[in-house]
Amino acid sequence: MFSRARRRIPVALGTMLWFLVSGFWFSSAFAQQTTVPDADQFVGAPKGTPLAGAQLDQRTQQVAGGIRCPVCQGLSVADSPSEMAVNMKAQVRALLARGYTQQQIETYFERSYGQFVLLRPKFQGVNVLVWILPAAALILGVAIVFSKLRKLSTGNRQPTTDNSSEPDDEYLARVRELLSEAKS
Amino acid sequence: MNRTVLIVGAIITAAIVFVLVAGLGKDPRAIHSPLINKPAPPFALKKAGSDEIVDVSQFRGKPLVINFWATWCGPCWEEHPVLTAGARELEGQVQFVGVVFQDDETKILDFLRQRGYAYPTVIDDRGRTAIAYGVGGVPETFFLDAKGTIVAKHDGPLTADLLRENLRKVMR
Numbered sequence: 001m002f003s004r005a006r007r008r009i010p011v012a013l014g015t016m017l018w019f020l021v022s023g024f025w026f027s028s029a030f031a032q033q034t035t036v037p038d039a040d041q042f043v044g045a046p047k048g049t050p051l052a053g054a055q056l057d058q059r060t061q062q063v064a065g066g067i068r069c070p071v072c073q074g075l076s077v078a079d080s081p082s083e084m085a086v087n088m089k090a091q092v093r094a095l096l097a098r099g100y101t102q103q104q105i106e107t108y109f110e111r112s113y114g115q116f117v118l119l120r121p122k123f124q125g126v127n128v129l130v131w132i133l134p135a136a137a138l139i140l141g142v143a144i145v146f147s148k149l150r151k152l153s154t155g156n157r158q159p160t161t162d163n164s165s166e167p168d169d170e171y172l173a174r175v176r177e178l179l180s181e182a183k184s
Numbered sequence: 185m186n187r188t189v190l191i192v193g194a195i196i197t198a199a200i201v202f203v204l205v206a207g208l209g210k211d212p213r214a215i216h217s218p219l220i221n222k223p224a225p226p227f228a229l230k231k232a233g234s235d236e237i238v239d240v241s242q243f244r245g246k247p248l249v250i251n252f253w254a255t256w257c258g259p260c261w262e263e264h265p266v267l268t269a270g271a272r273e274l275e276g277q278v279q280f281v282g283v284v285f286q287d288d289e290t291k292i293l294d295f296l297r298q299r300g301y302a303y304p305t306v307i308d309d310r311g312r313t314a315i316a317y318g319v320g321g322v323p324e325t326f327f328l329d330a331k332g333t334i335v336a337k338h339d340g341p342l343t344a345d346l347l348r349e350n351l352r353k354v355m356r
Contacts, residue, residue, distance in 0.1 A: 034237060034309070037225035037316035070320035083286045084320075087311040112225075112318035114218040 039095055039108045046099030060093040063102050067092065067109055068119050076119055217318055217337045224250070224326065224334050225316040229306035232284065232292045238304045241332075243279040247354040248328040251342075252283045252314055255291045257322045259341035264299055270347050271302035278351060279303070285311040285319075329354045 040046075051059055064078035069085040077085040077092070088109070095105050109117045121127040219225075228239035240248065251267055253260035271280040280303035284292050289307060296305060308314055317326060320339075327336040327350045336350045 033228070034230055035226070035228045035239075036308075036312040037227055041225070070318075084311065084314075087286075088315060090310065091312065091315060109315075110218075112217075112219060112316055113320070114216060114318070116216075 039098075039100060039104070042111050043100070043104045043108050046095075046101070047104060048099045048101040050099040051096050056093065056097055059096050059102075060089065063096065063105055064089045064092045066102075066106065066119050068113075068117050070113060070117065217334070219318060219326075219334045220337060222334060224248075224328050224332050225313070226332075227308075227313045227316075229283065229308060229313065232289055232296070232305045232307055238281065238306050240281060243281070244330070244332050246330050247278045247351070248332070249278060249280045249351070250283060250317070250326040250328065251280065252285065252308075252317070252319045252322055252324045252326075254284055254287045254322050255295045256287065260323045261299075263323055263341040263343075266342050266344050266347055268300055268302045269344070270351070274351070275302075278355065281306065283308050283313060285314045285322075325350070327351065327354045329356075 061078050065076045067077045067088065069075045069077045069080040069082060069088070071082050071084045072080045075085070077088040079085075092105055095108070100108075106118060115122060115127070121130050123131055224240070226239075226241055228237050228241075230236070231238050240250070249267070249270075251263075253264075267280060267282075271278075282301075282303060282305035284305060285308035287307075292305060292307070311319075317324075323341055325338045325342055326334050327338075329335050335354045338346060338350055342350075
């Protein structure tokens with residue numbers, strides 16, 4: 001009886017040890033999960049309302065339309081069929097579904113790609129010139145055209161508007177004299 | 185009027201010349217990474233050919249080279265021997281990690297079997313890690329210092345000289 005008990009103790013210990021080791025192994029195996037950089041690490045918690053359904057589709061198209069595909073020539077991630085753009089658009093969709101705002105999403109992409117990724121440049125730094133210069137050029141152009149037109153119209157009006165303003169012009173005086181003679 | 189036209193013309197010409205001169209010598213396709221001098225985005229991805237998860241935070245304490253590549257990318261084939269040789273030569277001093285995206289695991293394993301490997305290669309499913317690193321194409325390589333800060337980034341295939349030059353920045 002004692003010998004059987006002595007044999008049972010190592011078996012029981014072995015079984016317990018096996019459960020302990022395998023349990024530890026399983027728990028560590030499940031603890032190991034893939035983790036990818038997430039938006040909340042960089043732009044914080046979502047500040048908007050989680051979207052779904054048709055609203056999510058529409059908003060995804062809008063937001064993705066403002067993000068440049070980094071492997072394409074001037075295409076947004078909404079318009080490009082490249083795998084990179086498809087992945088980026090999927091990420092935009094996932095972030096909108098979690099309640100991230102357009103500004104947060106743009107900040108997230110800008111953080112890794114820079115302002116290059118935004119198809120609509122921000123009104124700051126050197127970018128201000130992009131917004132100001134076309135308007136300034138337009139105003140300058142209109143001003144030049146307007147001043148030219150004014151000069152031209154003034155030039156055209158001069159001989160007809162004021163007949164009495166050239167009393168010293170001998171040639172005109174002679175013409176008037178001849179005309180009056182012809183009338184009489 | 186002629187003087188005004190001359191002055192305006194000179195200003196416009198000077199601005200154009202300035203922009204052209206400033207752009208000389210720069211690669212127009214290169215995207216400046218805003219991640220330089222910032223902490224590298226952390227990730228833990230599945231190793232190609234196994235269920236093992238490679239967490240890059242485990243390599244903190246020594247410089248880390250993160251190479252984004254794919255088997256369908258020709259220049260990645262060119263630089264693979266350079267990276268493999270570098271990893272073997274600097275084993276214990278610098279850690280190398282390959283991140284493959286937009287690819288097939290079987291093709292990755294075939295590639296590594298045929299061309300050799302000296303460091304772990306992980307699979308970036310749906311390219312989320314690549315997006316967080318601002319990857320615009322492959323190959324792209326990031327050089328991290330021992331603290332996990334991105335010190336340098338190289339777009340395009342690495343030569344032995346380029347690898348050495350970038351490693352010098354993180355091994356100071």
